[in-house]
Amino acid sequence: MPLTLHHMGLSQSERIIWLAEELGLDYQYVHHKRDPIFAPKSLKDLHPAGTAPVMEDDSSPVTGSKVVLGESGAICDYLIAVHGNGRLAPTPKDGATYTHFLEWYHFANGSFQPTFLRIMMTRGADPSSPVVVSTMAKLDQHLTMINVRLAETGAYLAGEDLTAADIMILFSLTTMRGFIPVEYDTEKHKHLLAYLKRVSERPAYQKAMKICEGEEFEPLIGAKVELCSIMRKPTL
Ligand SMILES: N[C@@H](CCC(=O)N[C@@H](CS)C(=O)NCC(=O)O)C(=O)O
Missing domain, CATH: 1.20.1050.10 (Glutathione S-transferase Yfyf (Class Pi); Chain A, domain 2)
Known part of the structure; x- marks a missing residue:
C-alpha cells in the first residue's frame, strides 16, 4: 500500500483520515500518541515540522519517487489532485x-x-x-x-x-x-x-x-x- 497517513491523537490530522475516507482511498494508518501533549519522537522523525499530520506516498505518480508531506492543506491538495481525481475541490x-x-x-x-x-x-x-x-x-x-x-x-x-x-x-x-x-x-x-x-x-x-x-x-x-x-x- 503506497500511501501512509500519520495521525496524532486529538489533533488536526483527523482531517486527513476523514478526507481519505470520503475519497475512498486505500491507505495504511499509523497512530502516534502525544508525549505528553506534544508530538512524540516517532512523528518528529518523519518530517522537520515535527507535527501531525504527515503523509508518505512511497511511489508518487508525480515525482516517481517517495513524497513526504506535512501541513494539512498541502496534504489535502495532494491527495485530492493525485489520488482523488479532483473530488471535493470545486474548480x-x-x-x-x-x-x-x-x-x-x-x-x-x-x-x-x-x-x-x-x-x-x-x-x-x-x-x-x-x-x-x-x-x-x-x-x-x-x-x-x-x-x-x-x-x-x-x-x-x-x-x-x-x-x-x-x-x-x-x-x-x-x-x-x-x-x-x-x-x-x-x-x-x-x-x-x-x-x-x-x-x-x-x-x-x-x-x-x-x-x-x-x-x-x-x-x-x-x-x-x-x-x-x-x-x-x-x-x-
Ligand atoms: N498548520 C499545521 C499545524 C500542525 C500542528 O501544529 N499540529 C499539531 C497537532 S493539532 C501538532 O502536531 N502539535 C504537536 C507539537 O507541536 O509538538 C497543519 O495544519 O498541518
Whole structure:
C-alpha cells in the first residue's frame, strides 16, 4: 500500500483520515500518541515540522519517487489532485461554489485555527486585557461569519455539497474545543450546530473519528464541551 497517513491523537490530522475516507482511498494508518501533549519522537522523525499530520506516498505518480508531506492543506491538495481525481475541490467551472470554496478552504487554517491558538496562548491572562478582549471578539466574529454562511447554504460551506473546506475547518469547530472549551449558543449559532450534526452523520466522518480516537469517542459537536483528559492533568 503506497500511501501512509500519520495521525496524532486529538489533533488536526483527523482531517486527513476523514478526507481519505470520503475519497475512498486505500491507505495504511499509523497512530502516534502525544508525549505528553506534544508530538512524540516517532512523528518528529518523519518530517522537520515535527507535527501531525504527515503523509508518505512511497511511489508518487508525480515525482516517481517517495513524497513526504506535512501541513494539512498541502496534504489535502495532494491527495485530492493525485489520488482523488479532483473530488471535493470545486474548480472555476463550478462558478460561485468555487469562489466560496477557495475562501473557506483558506480561512480554515489561515484565520480560524490561529484564533484558537491565540486563545490558547492567552489562557490565564487577565480577561479584560486588550489582547484577550480582541481575541475573543475575533472568535465571536468568526463564529458569526460561519453561522451566516451556513444559514445561506443550509448545507456546507461552499454550497450544497461537502468540500475540502469543510474537512479543513471541522477540527477547529469540534476537537479543538477539547483544548479550548468554546461554547456555542443554541440560538446565535444554530446553523453552525445543525451543520456539525449534519457532518457527524456522514459515514466517512464517523469511520474516520473511530479510526483516529477509538470506538468510544464522541465528537465534540454539541453546544457545550469539556476539556479533554490530557488538558485536565494538573501538571499541564
Ligand atoms: N498548520 C499545521 C499545524 C500542525 C500542528 O501544529 N499540529 C499539531 C497537532 S493539532 C501538532 O502536531 N502539535 C504537536 C507539537 O507541536 O509538538 C497543519 O495544519 O498541518
